[in-house]
Amino acid sequence: MVTINYNTAMPRGTYHLPADASCSHAESHIIKKAPFMDQKVAAHKFTKSITEYAPRGMKGSKNANFYEFLSLGTVATVVGSGMLIALSNAAKKTAGTQSKEAWSAAGKKMAAGVLLYAAGKYAGEKVANKLIKGSTAIDLDMPCKSYVTQLREGPGGEEKVKSEFHKVFASRDWYRQDLLLKDGDKRGDRFYHYDKMTKKVGYKEKMNAPDQLMHDKIQETISRAQAGTYISKYLWAALGVALGTRESFGKTLKPFKEASFGTNAVDKVAKFAGNIKDTFKNAAKELVNGGTGSNAKAKGVVGKGLIIAAAVSTLITWANVTTNFKKKPKVKSEIDVKKGYEVV
Incomplete structure (x- = not known):
């Protein structure tokens, strides 16, 4: 006897329970992507x-969960980064004229290094996930919003509901199958997301239970992608730091209040943007060529090696994920009506 999941594996055109019928967070839903969404979510978690x-955790509240614990890491990251930048720039205020210039350059490089570390880490993961989505239709960055009912705090306490932001494919074992089906129902096709995946595998026709067919492949994709991007994104972060600490950021980069930018707001912004562009261009050349000095050649080799390592790591991550993805599972495309089925 074959056992199937009644809530997810029913053939097309047959009656099925709502996608959220067995979901503890019935209000949860996939969020439509919008510009700067990741930044908005990060700001939400930070505030x-x-x-x-933090106050809830310090009080030992029973509603302080693991999501909140992980979110607290953003505070440490922002505060720590800010302190590094502030300390490097604060030293120039008490230094002599010559030392002040050196500390000013060091402060600029520290600020650029910190910011480009974060940018490199973010971009490295996004590029890999974008490539994976193009080959598998599995969007590892697909966001979702969950509404969690909190426990009452003491006698007479109110029952409150809070929102949390997650990724649909954040967990290999607990990726949100319910939300994929629920979103499909809203679009008029329960298996909307799964049909895209089966098409990438090579199935020309729509399958009866694509969610069951793709389950193992989704889990494998998540595992391979997470392992690869964990390495890749830090190589991109290292590249960001290497770029930000070039002498060009200390010498070429000028503050927005620079007198040579003029007083007209539009011209000032344009010239400031141009200065940033020139700084990045010079820093990139310096990273590749090694700049000046007796060990410039060695620095250039290291710089080129870091660029190649970051790029290759992303390609390896993508290739490792997609290697066996198009290998079709040995299963039937239709439910055999001659067999008995047990509804679970």
Whole structure:
């Protein structure tokens, strides 16, 4: 006897339960992507960490969960990065004229290094996930919003609901199958997301239970992608630091209040943007060529090696994920009506 999941594996055109019928967070849903969404979510976590998560955790609240604990890490990251930049720039205020210039350059490089570390880490993961999505239709960055009912705090306490931001494919074992089906129902096709995946595998026709067919492949994709991007994104972060600490950022980069930028707001912004562009261009050349000095050649070799390592790591991550993805599972495309089925 074959056992199937009644809530997910019913053939097309047959009656099925709502996608959220067995979901503890019935209001949860996939979020439509929008510009700067990741930044908005990060800002939400940061503010909530300060105003709610930290105080709740310090009080030993039973509603302080693991999501809040992980979100608190953004505070440490932002504060720590800010302190590095502030300390490097604060030293120039008490230094002599010659030392002040040196500290100013060091402060600029520290700021650029910190910011480009974060940018490199973010971009490295996004590029890999974008390539994987193009080959598998599995969007590892697909966001979702969950509504969690909190426990009452003491006698007479109110029952509150809070929101959390997650990724649909964040967990190999617990990726949100319910939300994929629920979103498909809203689009008029329960298996909307799964049909895209089966098409990438090579199935020309729509399958009866594509969610069951793709389950193992989705889990394998998540595992391979997470392992690869964990290495790749830090190589990109290292590349960002290497770029930001070039002498060009200390010498070429000028503050927005620079007198040579003029007083007209439009011209000032344009010239400041041009200065940043020139700084990046010079820093990139310096990273590749090694700059000046007796060990410039060796620095150039290291710089080129870091660029190649970051790029190759992304390609390896993508290739490792997609290697066996198009290998079709040995299963039937239709439910055999001659067999008995047990509804679970």
